[in-house]
Amino acid sequence: MSFITRGFSGRSRERDERLPPGQTLVHDFPVLSAGPTPEVDTADWEFTIRTESGERRWSWDEFMRLEIEDVTTDIHCVTHWSKLGTSWRGVSLDTLFADVETDYDYVMAHSYGGYTTNVPLDELLDGKAWVAFEFDGEPLDPEHGGPARLLVPHLYFWKSAKWVRGLEMQPSDDPGFWEQNGYHLHGDPWKEERYW
Amino acid sequence: MSGVQQLQAAPRTGWHVAEVVETRRETPSAARITLDVDGWPGNLAGQHLDVRLTAPDGYTATRSYSIASSGDGERVVLAVDRLPDGEVSPFLVDELRAGDRLEVHGPLGAFFVWRPPADGGTGRPVQLIAGGSGVVPLVAIARAHAEAGDATPFRLLYSVRTPDDVFFADELETAARGPAPFAVEFVYTRRAPAGTDAPVGRITRERLAAGVIGADAAPVVYVCGSTGFVERVAGWLIELGHHQTAIRTERYGGT
Amino acid sequence: MQHFDGNLLAGPLADVFAFDPTGARARCNGCGAVAELATMLVYRSGAGSVARCRDCGAVLLSLVDGDGRMFVNFIGMGAIEIATTGRDDA
Numbered sequence: 001m002s003f004i005t006r007g008f009s010g011r012s013r014e015r016d017e018r019l020p021p022g023q024t025l026v027h028d029f030p031v032l033s034a035g036p037t038p039e040v041d042t043a044d045w046e047f048t049i050r051t052e053s054g055e056r057r058w059s060w061d062e063f064m065r066l067e068i069e070d071v072t073t074d075i076h077c078v079t080h081w082s083k084l085g086t087s088w089r090g091v092s093l094d095t096l097f098a099d100v101e102t103d104y105d106y107v108m109a110h111s112y113g114g115y116t117t118n119v120p121l122d123e124l125l126d127g128k129a130w131v132a133f134e135f136d137g138e139p140l141d142p143e144h145g146g147p148a149r150l151l152v153p154h155l156y157f158w159k160s161a162k163w164v165r166g167l168e169m170q171p172s173d174d175p176g177f178w179e180q181n182g183y184h185l186h187g188d189p190w191k192e193e194r195y196w
Numbered sequence: 197m198s199g200v201q202q203l204q205a206a207p208r209t210g211w212h213v214a215e216v217v218e219t220r221r222e223t224p225s226a227a228r229i230t231l232d233v234d235g236w237p238g239n240l241a242g243q244h245l246d247v248r249l250t251a252p253d254g255y256t257a258t259r260s261y262s263i264a265s266s267g268d269g270e271r272v273v274l275a276v277d278r279l280p281d282g283e284v285s286p287f288l289v290d291e292l293r294a295g296d297r298l299e300v301h302g303p304l305g306a307f308f309v310w311r312p313p314a315d316g317g318t319g320r321p322v323q324l325i326a327g328g329s330g331v332v333p334l335v336a337i338a339r340a341h342a343e344a345g346d347a348t349p350f351r352l353l354y355s356v357r358t359p360d361d362v363f364f365a366d367e368l369e370t371a372a373r374g375p376a377p378f379a380v381e382f383v384y385t386r387r388a389p390a391g392t393d394a395p396v397g398r399i400t401r402e403r404l405a406a407g408v409i410g411a412d413a414a415p416v417v418y419v420c421g422s423t424g425f426v427e428r429v430a431g432w433l434i435e436l437g438h439h440q441t442a443i444r445t446e447r448y449g450g451t
Numbered sequence: 452m453q454h455f456d457g458n459l460l461a462g463p464l465a466d467v468f469a470f471d472p473t474g475a476r477a478r479c480n481g482c483g484a485v486a487e488l489a490t491m492l493v494y495r496s497g498a499g500s501v502a503r504c505r506d507c508g509a510v511l512l513s514l515v516d517g518d519g520r521m522f523v524n525f526i527g528m529g530a531i532e533i534a535t536t537g538r539d540d541a
Contacts, residue, residue, distance in 0.1 A: 306474025
């Protein structure tokens with residue numbers, strides 16, 4: 001029985017052909033969160049990749065000695081906003097997986113605070129994903145996932161797990177937090193893979 | 197509300213079409229909006245409703261607002277504060293006018309409500325604590341208490357920026373003059389009324405302790421305001437000996 | 452991120468239950484605390500609402516509004532206590 005309320009348009013919703021279907025441009029950086037913002041000191045931070053056979057682990061200092069890349073990319077949130085040309089600095093997942101052996105095809109990203117999200121491994125390699133620690137020339141602030149977040153810009157932004165602390169290889173594409181709660185297992189914005 | 201409390205049946209709710217009867221300035225940043233809600237079943241003091249607005253392109257926005265009125269009938273009064281970054285509240289405060297229609301869902305809220313004691317006798321005393329526009333559901337509770345002529349002792353501690361920002365000032369004054377025992381105390385965070393020496397500044401634990409019914413009288417306490425305000429106040433209340441189950445909180449979240 | 456409380460979920464939960472359950476108590480599977488749904492800490496964004504136990508922070512339920520569908524997951528809750536007699540409008 002929905003009807004139009006006179007004079008209401010909501011926040012302005014800009015269209016642009018670089019935008020996937022159903023997306024509108026924003027200039028701010030809305031926050032999407034499932035819980036309190038974890039406060040993680042870089043002195044305590046560590047990042048792990050766990051496979052069926054073992055674990056690779058980096059401290060913050062070790063991480064900063066890895067090859068660091070500048071990334072400029074569009075990002076698309078499932079809540080219908082997109083930002084174009086955002087700039088990040090981080091370590092490519094290709095670098096992190098260089099010495100990792102695994103027969104599993106799927107990854108569960110784990111975050112400080114308990115958040116999880118699932119991504120197929122081949123969607124994280126070949127220059128498609130980073131662990132980012134700078135946004136717009138500044139250290140990533142905690143609201144936006146600092147000290148470091150996953151950055152998988154070709155998928156909806158909930159896949160770019162904030163406060164990431166590790167990746168766990170898994171044999172099947174088990175769902176992460178939002179994926180258990182209605183969101184699509186894959187999340188391609190160009191196919192509008194928003195919900196189940 | 198000690199260990200065992202009576203489990204209250206929750207009222208049924210539904211979506212209704214509301215027509216704006218009147219909208220007028222409540223404070224420099226807020227509007228008082230009177231609605232006629234088709235099929236509204238009446239509401240308890242302290243309840244809220246969800247407002248849904250729909251744009252011509254089908255975009256919808258839904259927000260929760262406390263109800264300043266209570267009782268039977270299809271007339272519902274809201275008071276909405278304009279949040280600078282908000283999407284819905286600036287529209288409701290600045291654009292909405294009599295004759296406009298919107299959708300409302302309610303009445304909602306089965307926890308942050310007050311009912312007059314059934315036997316007319318005095319129950320436990322009631323302390324209301326408001327931060328800013330969090331006073332709206334507490335106004336409904338204070339007015340219901342006054343209209344029932346209920347003998348339960350009531351107090352309101354109201355933290356507000358300046359005297360100009362007080363919501364429902366006349367109604368609160370009327371309630372305080374009525375036969376139902378009700379006292380109001382203000383904490384001004386930016387500017388006190390001219391000619392008074394009331395201290396100015398954010399509420400402190402000491403001001404809270406001095407301004408509320410003591411834990412020894414075992415009041416039921418209703419706290420409504422921003423998340424920060426509610427959590428500060430609720431934390432202090434527990435430190436002051438109030439039991440967690442005697443404290444009812446509501447954090448407002450409309451934008 | 453700023454959180455709110457379970458009062459804010461009264462509307463969508465009323466759509467699920469056909470009445471407003473926020474005055475009802477539920478048991479947290481994480482720590483065993485029993486409290487009214489209104490007292491849950493609610494984290495809300497465009498993605499959905501996540502309600503957590505005020506005592507231990509465990510996720511009690513999530514609500515996702517999926518473009519004309521709603522996904523409800525009472526993932527962290529034991530029983531919900533609901534009055535079956537004395538309903539005002541029964």
